[in-house]
Amino acid sequence: xxxxxxxxxxxxxxxxxxxxxxxxxxxxxxxxxxxxxxxxxxxxxxxxxxxxxxxxxxxxxxxxxxxxxxxxxxxxxxxxxxxxxxxxxxxxxxxxxxxxxxxxxxxxxxxxxxxx
Amino acid sequence: xxxxxxxxxxxxxxxxxxxxxxxxxxxxxxxxxxxxxxxxxxxxxxxxxxxxxxxxxxxxxxxxxxxxxxxxxxxxxxxxxxxxxxxxxxxxxxxxxxxxxxxxxxxxxxxx
Numbered sequence: 001x002x003x004x005x006x007x008x009x010x011x012x013x014x015x016x017x018x019x020x021x022x023x024x025x026x027x028x029x030x031x032x033x034x035x036x037x038x039x040x041x042x043x044x045x046x047x048x049x050x051x052x053x054x055x056x057x058x059x060x061x062x063x064x065x066x067x068x069x070x071x072x073x074x075x076x077x078x079x080x081x082x083x084x085x086x087x088x089x090x091x092x093x094x095x096x097x098x099x100x101x102x103x104x105x106x107x108x109x110x111x112x113x114x115x116x
Numbered sequence: 117x118x119x120x121x122x123x124x125x126x127x128x129x130x131x132x133x134x135x136x137x138x139x140x141x142x143x144x145x146x147x148x149x150x151x152x153x154x155x156x157x158x159x160x161x162x163x164x165x166x167x168x169x170x171x172x173x174x175x176x177x178x179x180x181x182x183x184x185x186x187x188x189x190x191x192x193x194x195x196x197x198x199x200x201x202x203x204x205x206x207x208x209x210x211x212x213x214x215x216x217x218x219x220x221x222x223x224x225x226x227x228x
Contacts (some may be wrong), residue, residue: 034216043221044208044222045165046157047217050217099212101171102153102155102167102176102212103157103167105174
């Protein structure tokens with residue numbers, strides 16, 4: 001069974017940093033691209049970033065470019081999202097998802113609240 | 117960026133009824149490789165989104181045949197027949213043809 005378990009969310013002040021993790025199991029992690037998708041409270045889905053299966057390619061939405069870094073450790077089957085210079089508009093539940101023809105599997109999400 | 121426009125924003129249905137949700141993209145979703153990466157997701161209350169349909173019309177593993185997807189180019193439709201209580205929630209279309217990936221604004225399916 002595919003499982004994606006996010007961790008690392010919480011309350012953080014504007015301008016500070018936070019690192020999210022996603023532990024994957026139930027599939028060969030190193031064979032798949034992975035992505036982060038977020039959802040602000042009561043809002044819709046917003047793609048954040050994608051990383052290729054081997055980490056050689058990364059893609060970001062414009063609003064997080066230069067502030068967020070997606071990375072992975074295939075030996076640990078873990079996906080990361082390093083978030084710097086956080087803003088109030090980054091407040092959202094962040095979901096880890098498995099890339100493919102679609103976003104086939106989603107974690108339960110981790111809530112990031114950016115507030116002073 | 118590809119803008120995904122979903123209609124209607126909300127939909128009321130009786131159990132056992134049928135509904136259709138429309139999704140239109142601002143650009144063709146046909147990829148250079150010939151595939152069309154249009155997907156449908158359902159987010160039930162308090163849960164993570166789940167994949168229903170991928171590449172326009174392919175049902176994901178375990179998804180009932182009451183769900184069907186159709187369309188091409190820029191115009192797509194999700195149909196749900198014989199609506200059940202477990203079908204209620206917010207439906208999103210999403211495109212994976214180009215970056216940034218984008219989603220429609222969502223359609224909330226409620227009971228009449």
